Amino acid sequence: MAYLELKSVTKSYSGIDVVHDFSLDIEKGTLVSFLGPSGCGKTTTLRMIAGFEQLDDGSIQLDGSDITGVAPNRRDIGMVFQAYALFPNKTVRENISFGLRMKKTPKNEIGRKVDTVLEMVRLQETANRYPHQLSGGQQQRIALARALAVQPRVLLLDEPLSALDAEVRVVLRGEIRRIQSELAITTVYVTHDQEEALSISDKVVVMNKGIIEQVGTPEEIYRAPQTRFVATFIGTANQFMGIASGRDTVVCKNIKLFADGVKSFTDGQEVVALVRPENIQVQAEQPQRSDWNVISGIVETITFHGAVTRLAVNASGQRVVADVTVANTKPVSLNQKIWLLFPPSACQVMAAEE
Amino acid sequence: MMKNSQKVERESRKKRRAPGWQMALIALFLFYMLVPIISTYVFSVATRWDRTILPEGYTLQFYEKAAQSSYFNITLRNSLILSLATVLVSLVIIVPTVYWVHTRLTRARPLLDILMILPFGIPTVVLALALVQVYNFAPLARSPLLLIGAVVVYSMPFMYRPVSNALQAIDSHTLTEAGQSLGANVLQILAEVVIPNILPGILSGSLLVFATVFAEFTLTSLIVGAKFKTFPLLLVEYTRINGNVAAAFSVISFTIAWLVSMMILWVGTKGKAASPEASSLN
Numbered sequence: 317m318a319y320l321e322l323k324s325v326t327k328s329y330s331g332i333d334v335v336h337d338f339s340l341d342i343e344k345g346t347l348v349s350f351l352g353p354s355g356c357g358k359t360t361t362l363r364m365i366a367g368f369e370q371l372d373d374g375s376i377q378l379d380g381s382d383i384t385g386v387a388p389n390r391r392d393i394g395m396v397f398q399a400y401a402l403f404p405n406k407t408v409r410e411n412i413s414f415g416l417r418m419k420k421t422p423k424n425e426i427g428r429k430v431d432t433v434l435e436m437v438r439l440q441e442t443a444n445r446y447p448h449q450l451s452g453g454q455q456q457r458i459a460l461a462r463a464l465a466v467q468p469r470v471l472l473l474d475e476p477l478s479a480l481d482a483e484v485r486v487v488l489r490g491e492i493r494r495i496q497s498e499l500a501i502t503t504v505y506v507t508h509d510q511e512e513a514l515s516i517s518d519k520v521v522v523m524n525k526g527i528i529e530q531v532g533t534p535e536e537i538y539r540a541p542q543t544r545f546v547a548t549f550i551g552t553a554n555q556f557m558g559i560a561s562g563r564d565t566v567v568c569k570n571i572k573l574f575a576d577g578v579k580s581f582t583d584g585q586e587v588v589a590l591v592r593p594e595n596i597q598v599q600a601e602q603p604q605r606s607d608w609n610v611i612s613g614i615v616e617t618i619t620f621h622g623a624v625t626r627l628a629v630n631a632s633g634q635r636v637v638a639d640v641t642v643a644n645t646k647p648v649s650l651n652q653k654i655w656l657l658f659p660p661s662a663c664q665v666m667a668a669e670e
Numbered sequence: 671m672m673k674n675s676q677k678v679e680r681e682s683r684k685k686r687r688a689p690g691w692q693m694a695l696i697a698l699f700l701f702y703m704l705v706p707i708i709s710t711y712v713f714s715v716a717t718r719w720d721r722t723i724l725p726e727g728y729t730l731q732f733y734e735k736a737a738q739s740s741y742f743n744i745t746l747r748n749s750l751i752l753s754l755a756t757v758l759v760s761l762v763i764i765v766p767t768v769y770w771v772h773t774r775l776t777r778a779r780p781l782l783d784i785l786m787i788l789p790f791g792i793p794t795v796v797l798a799l800a801l802v803q804v805y806n807f808a809p810l811a812r813s814p815l816l817l818i819g820a821v822v823v824y825s826m827p828f829m830y831r832p833v834s835n836a837l838q839a840i841d842s843h844t845l846t847e848a849g850q851s852l853g854a855n856v857l858q859i860l861a862e863v864v865i866p867n868i869l870p871g872i873l874s875g876s877l878l879v880f881a882t883v884f885a886e887f888t889l890t891s892l893i894v895g896a897k898f899k900t901f902p903l904l905l906v907e908y909t910r911i912n913g914n915v916a917a918a919f920s921v922i923s924f925t926i927a928w929l930v931s932m933m934i935l936w937v938g939t940k941g942k943a944a945s946p947e948a949s950s951l952n
Contacts, residue, residue, distance in 0.1 A: 366847070366851060367850075368847055368850075387850075388847070388850040388851060389849075389850045389851070389852075389853050389854055389855055390853075392853075393851065394851055394852075395847070395848070395851040397844055397847070397848060399841060399844055401841070401844040401845055401847070401848035402848075403845065403848070403849075403862075403863050403867070404840065404867055405863070405866040405867050406863075414849070414852055414854070414862070415852030415853055415854075418852055418853040418854045418858065419853055459848075462852070463851070463852075466852060466853065468851075472851075
């Protein structure tokens with residue numbers, strides 16, 4: 317039995333399900349992210365785990381007992397908010413000791429525990445400052461320390477880095493992951509930032525319109541998306557709309573593609589073939605390969621991204637983006653005719669209608 | 671932030687352009703506000719002031735007369751009881767209600783906003799007569815209790831606005847949830863987190879209510895009349911007997927309102943000393 321179990325959790329506002337039949341098992345000590353666009357129900361689900369929202373249907377079990385109807389302050393579940401939510405009238409030390417006092421922890425123990433978590437977030441020197449004297453990143457570290465001080469059974473983080481600068485975000489997400497692994501605390505992390513979710517999670521739950529699209533490790537989510545939504549929401553994917561033909565071909569408007577996995581569709585079924593930009597090679601001369609897909613096109617835009625350069629190519633009316641690294645590609649110029657190459661294994665085929 | 675600094679810049683530019691008429695406007699406003707007060711102060715110590723620009727002489731005899739008035743102590747006491755009781759009842763009713771509506775029942779906020787404008791819309795005379803008609807049974811009929819109830823309603827907007835604004839400014843909803851996730855119950859959160867952070871709002875609300883009720887005349891006169899005479903009633907009475915003594919009463923009334931305001935502020939800043947910049951949370 318999993319440590320935290322959500323069973324057919326459903327929540328609706330004025331007749332519309334914002335979370336629909338959501339079932340998920342979360343293992344003890346793991347970090348699970350809820351990832352999805354805004355309005356997908358990820359925050360609502362998190363708030364139901366915290367107890368701030370009531371379920372319309374389903375149940376939530378923690379460590380073998382049903383917590384569906386338990387008040388939020390009796391759940392032993394810590395939470396970190398996007399807006400930090402530090403108590404402005406209290407110093408850092410008072411903020412962190414608040415939860416411990418509510419738990420009636422002995423005084424000398426409170427001091428020790430506060431010092432421990434402050435050390436953990438590397439902000440010992442701020443103990444006597446007020447929240448407004450700290451930077452956003454520091455405030456969020458203190459909020460994390462405050463949530464951890466009471467040693468909750470589960471830690472919830474609701475878009476904790478959204479209000480911070482890009483640089484601080486990257487550093488802090490590493491910190492969160494480090495602390496989470498050190499304490500082996502069961503953690504649910506809500507974000508709309510795919511890079512964030514992929515980089516720190518044991519498991520990612522991709523959500524859309526109140527339902528789970530896919531649950532998997534970051535690699536599974538990226539390499540083997542099971543729905544078109546996941547494929548396009550995580551990373552970038554070229555979409556070739558076409559019709560399944562035979563065992564290995566997708567016939568598009570002006571292009572024919574060889575793709576693995578076509579055989580699981582019936583002849584004539586409308587499908588979409590998805591190809592990641594980094595799996596496409598670019599050549600200036602026509603290559604001679606009959607086992608790969610070879611498409612010619614005209615370079616329309618060139619966007620420099622640092623490690624890679626992204627080309628948008630017009631291939632007989634179909635727009636295809638391809639990422640090339642400076643090291644293995646000759647420079648290309650605008651309006652140049654080029655050839656795009658990718659193996660059938662790089663095409664993932666899905667039914668066009670979901 | 672950006673918007674703010676632009677605004678400040680625009681304002682300072684304006685100031686540079688037309689300081690002359692702005693100063694004149696401020697001067698006019700101060701003149702308008704201060705002249706009646708200063709005149710009252712002077713009139714309360716003037717011997718005779720109808721033939722000259724400044725009084726012909728000065729005396730403290732009217733204060734002596736005022737203090738010797740048999741009703742002086744009683745009315746003062748009654749006014750203090752009425753004002754403080756109203757502030758207290760208002761606090762106990764308004765603060766938890768507004769907090770509740772802000773954190774749990776946000777849909778009810780427009781309703782509350784409208785309710786809190788209503789007292790301004792009802793003429794006090796109508797309110798008083800209606801209350802007297804409806805509550806015409808013991809122990810409420812024409813009692814100080816009914817009066818307190820009436821002035822609580824009448825002065826409610828003055829408490830509601832500052833408290834509501836203060837709650838809005840601190841994002842009480844998220845702070846409450848943060849407290850809950852740390853194991854605190856609603857009372858603990860109110861006492862330790864919410865109230866300390868909205869103290870400035872609570873204080874200005876209390877001041878406004880105190881000042882309003884201390885000077886209240888219509889409701890008091892119509893509901894309890896001579897049975898529970900307050901300071902404003904005595905003051906109005908004396909305007910018919912001796913203007914100078916009435917002026918002395920006014921000055922005393924001002925002074926008391928001032929002193930109480932100072933006291934409330936002092937108590938407030940003492941409580942706030944432990945929490946500087948409580949309102950800095952954006």
